[in-house]
Amino acid sequence: MHEDACYRAVSSKDARLDGVFYSAVRTTGIYCRPSCPARTPKRENIDFYPTAAAAQAADFRACRRCRPEAAPGSPEWNLRADLVGRAMRLIADGVVDREGVAGLAARLGYSERHLTRELHAELGAGPLALARSQRAQTARVLLQTTDLGATEVAFAAGFSSVRQFNDTIREVYAMTPTELRTRQGRRTVVQGVIPLRLAHRQPFEAAAVFDFLALRAVPGVEEVVPRSGSGPTAPRTYRRTLALPGGPAVAEVDEPSKPQGWLDARVRLGNVRDLTAAVQRLRALFDLDADPDAVAEVLGADPFLGPLVAKRPGLRSPGHVDAHELAVRAVLGQQVTVAAARTLAGRLAVRYGAPLPEPSGGLTHLFPSAASLAEADPADLAMPAARQRALRGMCAALADGTVHLDPGVDRDEAGAALLALPGIGPWTVSYVRMRALADPDAYLPTDLGVRHGLRAAGLDGEPASEAWRPWRSYAVHHLWVAATPAAPAVPAAGDRKSLTKVSE
Template sequence: MDDDSRYEAVRSRDERFDGVFYTAVRTTGIYCRPSCPAVTPKRAHVTFHPSAAAAQAAGYRACRRCRPDAVPGSAEWNVRADAVGRAMRMIADGVVDRDGVTGLASRLGYSPRQVQRQLTTELGAGPVALARAQRAHSARILLQSTALPITEIAFAAGFSSVRQFNDTIRQVYARTPTEVRGGRTTPPQDRAGVPLRLAHRGPYAAREIFDFLGRRAITGIEEMTGEPGARLYRRSLDLPHGSGIAEVGEHDGKGWLPARLMLTDLRDLTTAVQRLRRLFDLDADPYAVAERFAADPHLGPLAAARPGLRSPGAAQPHELAVRAVLGQQITVAGARTLGGTLVAAYGKPLPAPDGALTHVFPTADALAGAPLGELGMPGARRRTLRTLCAALADGTVTLDPGADRDATEAALLALPGIGPWTAGYLRMRALGDPDVFLPGDAGVRHGLAGIGATAADAEGWRPWRSYAVHHLWQVTPAARTGHRD
């Protein structure tokens, strides 16, 4: 896009571009999302920025009306596999907050100076500024939704000092932390936890996503409550500083899903939010996917029938890797039963049970040397599971959000017992690659046959073949049950 086309998007309040770029108005000193409902500023008064951090660095403060810090992330970072795309996924996961720029650069295989230069060139801000903008958003959520003292919020949001916290909030929101809170010393809370609105772009096929997660929910770490249309997905999370319980509601609040996080350590807020965003694929661009599929005679009708169908990711990548091995050559229901047995035998108990949630999923370390006799699987499958967990534990295989997808797939395929289906499934879900096709999947084959297509047709579905897989899984009962080779 050039600036003129960006301005046209602002004039039409086009929500497709929320999170893709930000509009800054010189006369007011405010930056907005493109779909901001305020009066459209004159073209001469407007500049555009590729990130909220860039707008903040240029001296603009966030609009109080459209809350540009709360938009979905750009789908570009899911598509791109280069260093910038990988860096953005890792920054969103909190790597800079935990390990600093040096840690980020080390994971990317570049020097800190190279990472700074690449991000500044493309996004108008370096890794510190990008992480700082994210911390400000986390702080606003805590200020407006919890009764925590402001000092505790500062450190929970990832700031190194109260002074840095105060300065950042004033710069980003043009208000003090107390004013952001609304002048209340104890914000109202209907029950425990941090309430959230998880924003998404465009239509969202919530029923299909909740069906997908519900069919795979493992006893002890996941549960689905309520009736279709008003279901609540709940699961435990093993986080860098502690554990947590996440709840996400099926009801689409016109651009967002309602959620709540109960964390043992609030420093995990940013990481937990990003894990939910990946699990529910909330940063996808359904408009681009629909445009690609619309002209295809086979897939077009499927996409039109289910607008906003997402490709769910993973809340915990190592967990998905284990579940993928458990699911080799058996049904989804069978894999779910095995998963429940595994959790009961090797999972770490929560500090206190919460409903049906009793454990967090076992770590890769715990499973690498486990006998796994409780599972009743063939010996070769148990060996595969232990080998995979050992590779995850020692870093031979990395499933972090910013991992190199090609290198990770190659490392997976080098492990005994890991074939193209498992490696592709992990690339699609654990690594969030939107362009994975699974020709060996039985459900995909059933789906192709049901619409009169062949695997060769999938070449025309790039770069969104992961979404095509989910459409194919919806075609026939056999596809929906998820039989796999």
């Protein structure tokens, strides 16, 4: 953090840096996001912090105008592969709330003391403080959008006691839970559905994301439908089931009808303790923590990609809500069309997925677990025998922990472990890294869609893809969008394990 640059961003109300750092005013005791509309403080009265938790630890409370704790997440955490980046991804998924600091440290392979020291040194707050800040945000959402009692909200948000909950809300918001609940602007909850606003940085090419998800929607698990009461060309709603730690859930996200800094979403949870995990997984699915300007700065300078980036500013690299599901779908789609892969996945969902307690529209099942598919009847797997063995072997490795794909995993180690499995080739590994592990720099050189996109961009030979680092995943999506209708998929020459098409 360069403080003079931070102050210039605050002076210009630069929304691109919301969530990247926070400004705290010593004379008022309030911290804000850079784009806060309040009058810019004098330089000598302002400090800067890399996280909301660090500002809270320094006894600053959240601004009531700009709600800094609800800013988009920093794109740095997906970009970085070091200990701090991996820890931040796990904390965002609620691991500290579910497993404590000991569980977080065990997942990362370090001692609690070393982990805490590293986070303090770089972020000004340890894992407990970072998780506490996240709990406060979850509690605010529950207080203002549900009719749960304060005690239920406290434990649902991850607090270990009502006293800790009350103290944290007072410290972060300078309000009691009751005052926060009755604050003007509270939205009404209908039949247990929690309304959300998922913040992101502009620009955001929403139509491309919804097109991407609609093409791959697994029947019974996902659907993309026109907005209620609208025609087929109107904005859409993406809906899907979620297998969360506390039970099944249903989430839906609206395609915006005009540019805005958030996506409207709703979740119906089987267990309200899962709100943090549900929000984070939806954010990962829609790549809402991305920095589109940083991507455009690198890719826009390329003579071939530049026109594509200019045509679709803010194009995202969609992630996924469940790494195991994505890995399974990657193998299901090898060497077949997107439609065929989607149909097979839907059949397996009905056969091996857990049914919802109550169907919701076209949503009826959770996607099957890796453990259930490891024991799947070969007769249910409409694919060559070699790929059946690859699928079942990978699912067994995921189920018994031989291969880990959680948000804090070392991506290189996870990729090497996948590649060592029979029938898993470089395409599949790169695709899993890009979508399941939110790697912004995964590249698929053998993919037919990428090749078609390169030709559409005017490049017949091999591109200088190293110049696209660290945003090659976004380059892949620009090339996929630019591609002409893909030819029938065939294995890449010399690598029959590679998936060489635009699908999972």
